[in-house]
Amino acid sequence: xxxxxxxxxxxxxxxxxxxxxxxxxxxxxxxxxxxxxxxxxxxxxxxxxxxxxxxxxxxxxxxxxxxxxxxxxxxxxxxxxxxxxxxxxxxxxxxxxxxxxxxxxxxxxxxxxxxxxxxxxxxxx
Amino acid sequence: xxxxxxxxxxxxxxxxxxxxxxxxxxxxxxxxxxxxxxxxxxxxxxxxxxxxxxxxxxxxxxxxxxxxxxxxxxxxxxxxxxxxxxxxxxxxxxxxxxxxxxxxxxxxxxxxxxxxxxxxxxxxxxxxxxxxxxxxxxxxxxxxxxxxxxxxxxxxxxxxxxxxxxxxxxxxxxxxxxxxxxxxxxxxxxxxxxxxxxxxxxxxxxxxxxxxxxxxxxxxxxxxxxxxxxxxxxxxxxxxxxxxxxxxxxxxxxxxxxxxxxxxxxxxxxxxxxxxxxxxxxxxxxxxxxxxxxxxxxxxxxxxxxxxxxxxxxxxxxxxxxxxxxxxxxxxxxxxxxxxxxxxxxxxxxxxxxxxxxxxxxxxxxxxxxxxxxxxxxxxxxxxxxxxxxxxxxxxxxxxxxxxxxxxxxxxxxxxxxxxxxxxxxxxxxxxxxxxxxxxxxxxxxxxxxxxxxxxxxxxxxxxxxxxxxxxxxxxxxxxxxxxxxxxxxxxxxxxxxxxxx
Numbered sequence: 001x002x003x004x005x006x007x008x009x010x011x012x013x014x015x016x017x018x019x020x021x022x023x024x025x026x027x028x029x030x031x032x033x034x035x036x037x038x039x040x041x042x043x044x045x046x047x048x049x050x051x052x053x054x055x056x057x058x059x060x061x062x063x064x065x066x067x068x069x070x071x072x073x074x075x076x077x078x079x080x081x082x083x084x085x086x087x088x089x090x091x092x093x094x095x096x097x098x099x100x101x102x103x104x105x106x107x108x109x110x111x112x113x114x115x116x117x118x119x120x121x122x123x124x125x
Numbered sequence: 126x127x128x129x130x131x132x133x134x135x136x137x138x139x140x141x142x143x144x145x146x147x148x149x150x151x152x153x154x155x156x157x158x159x160x161x162x163x164x165x166x167x168x169x170x171x172x173x174x175x176x177x178x179x180x181x182x183x184x185x186x187x188x189x190x191x192x193x194x195x196x197x198x199x200x201x202x203x204x205x206x207x208x209x210x211x212x213x214x215x216x217x218x219x220x221x222x223x224x225x226x227x228x229x230x231x232x233x234x235x236x237x238x239x240x241x242x243x244x245x246x247x248x249x250x251x252x253x254x255x256x257x258x259x260x261x262x263x264x265x266x267x268x269x270x271x272x273x274x275x276x277x278x279x280x281x282x283x284x285x286x287x288x289x290x291x292x293x294x295x296x297x298x299x300x301x302x303x304x305x306x307x308x309x310x311x312x313x314x315x316x317x318x319x320x321x322x323x324x325x326x327x328x329x330x331x332x333x334x335x336x337x338x339x340x341x342x343x344x345x346x347x348x349x350x351x352x353x354x355x356x357x358x359x360x361x362x363x364x365x366x367x368x369x370x371x372x373x374x375x376x377x378x379x380x381x382x383x384x385x386x387x388x389x390x391x392x393x394x395x396x397x398x399x400x401x402x403x404x405x406x407x408x409x410x411x412x413x414x415x416x417x418x419x420x421x422x423x424x425x426x427x428x429x430x431x432x433x434x435x436x437x438x439x440x441x442x443x444x445x446x447x448x449x450x451x452x453x454x455x456x457x458x459x460x461x462x463x464x465x466x467x468x469x470x471x472x473x474x475x476x477x478x479x480x481x482x483x484x485x486x487x488x489x490x491x492x493x494x495x496x497x498x499x500x501x502x503x504x505x506x507x508x509x510x511x512x513x514x515x516x517x518x519x520x521x522x523x524x525x526x527x528x529x530x531x532x533x534x535x536x537x538x539x540x541x542x543x544x545x546x547x548x549x550x551x552x553x554x555x556x557x558x559x560x561x562x563x564x565x566x567x568x569x570x571x572x573x574x575x576x577x578x579x580x581x582x583x584x585x586x587x588x589x590x591x592x593x594x595x596x597x598x599x600x601x602x603x604x605x606x607x608x609x610x611x612x613x614x615x616x617x618x619x620x621x622x623x624x625x626x627x
Contacts, residue, residue, distance in 0.1 A: 089263075104287065
């Protein structure tokens with residue numbers, strides 16, 4: 001295996017490491033708030049990855065200031081659009097998760113999902 | 126272009142806008158809007174289905190005025206239209222069948238919120254079925270997840286909130302992986318439209334370039350969607366979410382929401398990556414193994430469960446396992462069997478949930494297995510409906526479940542090296558299904574002692590007392606018998622659709 005690509009494309013490697021950190025936090029943390037933080041790290045890593053895919057070294061943002069120049073002058077704007085869409089999605093799921101967390105906290109006075117599960121079993125619903 | 130070709134787009138927009146409209150209406154009016162919208166969407170999809178069958182070719186509908194590699198597209202073929210029509214029927218029946226329970230279980234001030242969620246869910250399902258753009262699919266996957274979460278948590282007790290939280294966590298992990306897979310594909314192909322990606326992937330695969338990222342992207346998308354549709358090791362959230370939410374939600378979640386993701390996965394296999402490349406990548410073997418595990422372990426869990434709603438929920442895990450096993454066979458016949466099973470499972474599982482809620486109603490609102498003794502006599506229609514659903518799940522001839530098992534077995538015969546495990550799993554799973562479903566059917570037809578009946582004052586419901594629900598159950602039974610007896614034209618339609626799909 002040749003790992004030199006990891007050094008030249010270190011941005012992408014960082015994005016993937018961040019994704020893994022976020023993913024494992026969302027999966028493994030017991031505290032709900034930490035889970036949500038994990039979710040946001042995971043999503044942000046994805047935006048970093050997408051933004052990197054759209055960037056072409058030495059070109060400008062695709063905003064026309066003094067007349068349209070050739071296509072060669074601008075970077076790819078589509079990933080930026082995808083990132084914006086992704087941010088909207090991420091904001092709404094974070095809000096939903098936070099509201100669920102508030103509900104659970106009011107009911108059980110803890111943020112630990114395992115403790116909540118044991119309390120549920122005691123409730124015997 | 127004919128006017129009917131606009132219908133898929135109108136379906137998505139109509140359902141999307143009826144959501145916000147419901148937010149300013151009160152519960153009753155929102156319910157009417159919801160019923161009207163589902164009916165209208167169902168009729169429009171039927172017209173689209175008739176149109177594509179008549180022309181015999183799929184068509185691509187441009188969204189906006191930009192054409193192929195830039196614009197957004199809708200693509201309609203027979204398979205998509207069949208799915209859309211069927212999803213509308215199931216959704217309409219599930220909503221009508223759970224009306225009474227919703228009135229009892231939801232706070233009146235929040236009734237309209239439920240319909241917002243259902244409308245958004247239908248819109249996202251339609252978009253998942255029809256879209257030809259991978260990123261649009263991702264966005265609607267998230268809308269689907271959010272609205273499904275709303276459907277679970279709207280009936281408020283500790284179980285549903287925890288169930289919804291677990292569902293969200295698993296779903297978000299799944300959509301994270303899906304999005305990462307899409308980003309990888311975009312990175313190596315530079316396209317987001319499915320047909321363009323397939324073209325580019327074909328070229329890359331032929332030249333041997335970017336082989337590893339391609340396999341990783343496929344794996345990420347497959348695992349992501351498998352998590353979201355509750356394939357066996359990822360099913361932890363399912364029993365709570367299905368077992369304690371209001372009955373319409375349980376019926377819709379089990380029969381439609383997970384199927385929407387499976388349909389998207391089918392689309393990714395056939396239209397984004399290409400069926401041959403997927404077969405070569407050996408990822409289908411993994412799906413096959415987990416499908417088989419799910420078929421058996423889901424059924425074992427269901428046997429051990431004493432809560433009847435949770436038992437039906439665990440049975441869903443087994444049925445999802447069947448569908449993934451069909452994909453895992455890697456043949457066209459296997460995929461046809463899976464797609465047929467999507468239909469038959471949707472028709473049967475929603476029937477089971479709704480009839481089970483009627484049976485628990487006449488057993489003092491208890492979902493405990495032993496309290497259901499004699500419930501089949503106290504509510505005769507629900508008893509018959511539950512029996513039909515159970516027979517179909519077990520796979521008795523004449524019912525939908527038999528045909529899907531037959532198709533799975535036929536598909537397995539074609540596939541030599543997977544024949545033995547597939548057949549054994551089918552046999553074991555059928556026996557296990559029979560154990561827990563027949564146990565319940567016998568229990569609901571075991572007469573309860575007169576003393577207990579007097580003591581606990583169980584209700585007795587006649588067919589004419591709840592006309593709406595009786596009608597819904599009869600429709601579901603008819604749908605099951607239709608899929609079981611007239612399966613030939615349906616299967617032929619699916620085969621034709623799959624040819625057009627690829």
